[in-house]
Amino acid sequence: MAKKRRIMLTVSYDGTNYSGWALQSSTPNTVEGVLNRAIHGLTGEDIAVIGASRTDAGVHAYGNVAVFDTCSTIPGDRFSFALNHILPEDVRVVESMEVAPEFHPRHCDTEKTYEYRVLNTKMPVPIRRLYTYHFSMPLDEEKMQEAAEYLVGEHDFTSFCNVESQAASHVRTIKDITVTRNGDEVIISVTGNGFLYNMVRIIAGTLILVGRGKKEPSEVKRMLESRDRKAAGPTAPPEGLFLIKYKFLDGVPTV
Structure with missing residues (x-):
């Protein structure tokens, strides 16, 4: 055999x-x-x-x-x-x-990068409905970036985790978050060592609130510190989320 x-x-x-x-x-x-x-x-x-x-x-x-x-x-x-x-x-x-x-x-030690893509147009674009979240109101990506900076580093992300999560610990490390506009899309890119259930989608939903002017960037810090799911924003829909890549920090052992 x-x-x-x-x-x-x-x-x-x-x-x-x-x-x-x-x-x-x-x-x-x-x-x-x-x-x-x-x-x-x-x-x-x-x-x-x-x-x-x-x-x-x-x-x-x-x-x-x-x-x-x-x-x-x-x-x-x-x-x-x-x-x-x-x-x-x-x-x-x-x-x-x-x-x-x-x-x-x-x-093993990894870095994972996700992107969340928001189609920021007045009207939906049907052929892009499965790969973006359509949001019709104007978004301020600079304020979204300012808010995102509060999430960088090692934190307890209980506020940004689905309440049904069975993870033993809600402490995770986000190494980088960028919010950029590419034409009519606002792209939220998040790199970290691991993510909790719905974590990136809740981050996206929260940053959209900030971009719309419903929350101030500094409020994200208080959301984190509260460790209360109700303090953060909604869970953004799944279709805008992409797992972009895995990076194995110690490499992949081959034969």
Whole structure:
């Protein structure tokens, strides 16, 4: 019997038609489930991929990461090509490689970058409705950036976390937040060492309040310190959120 190997996949997907990343008993329509079935179809093995990040329903990704173990002799860098012939067109493996058997994407130091995209036009643009959150009132991105600075660093983000979160600790480190305008889009880019349930979407919803003039930038500091979900802004819709990339700070051990 061939020796088991661990393969890492970098996965891009349009999350519109999926109930999130994580496998669920109530629906087969998850990104994780689609990957498991595609790998089974390719290798004949019962596969359960291990994902680095569990994105919510409707959230998109340019570079989520997953690993799986296989006895297949397909070269690590060829899995991407083979799987893309099987996967639906809204899920693609953009890179694959063989990694050390002990490598686990959730048990190492990482930086993750998300973007939240707000379509800031008077009227909605139908062809962009699945990839931006439409907000019709003017937004002041400079005030949004001023507010975002209060979130940089290590903080208890209880105020910016869904109350159903089961995380043991709500302390996270945000390394950088930028708010920029690109034409008719306001883009909130957040890089950190980890994110809580709905954290980026709540940050986006809060910064939109500031950009609209409903909150002052300095109020974000008090929101943080209160450690009360009710103190922060609403959870912005999922379609504007993209997982952009993972950075493994110690590198990825290969074989």
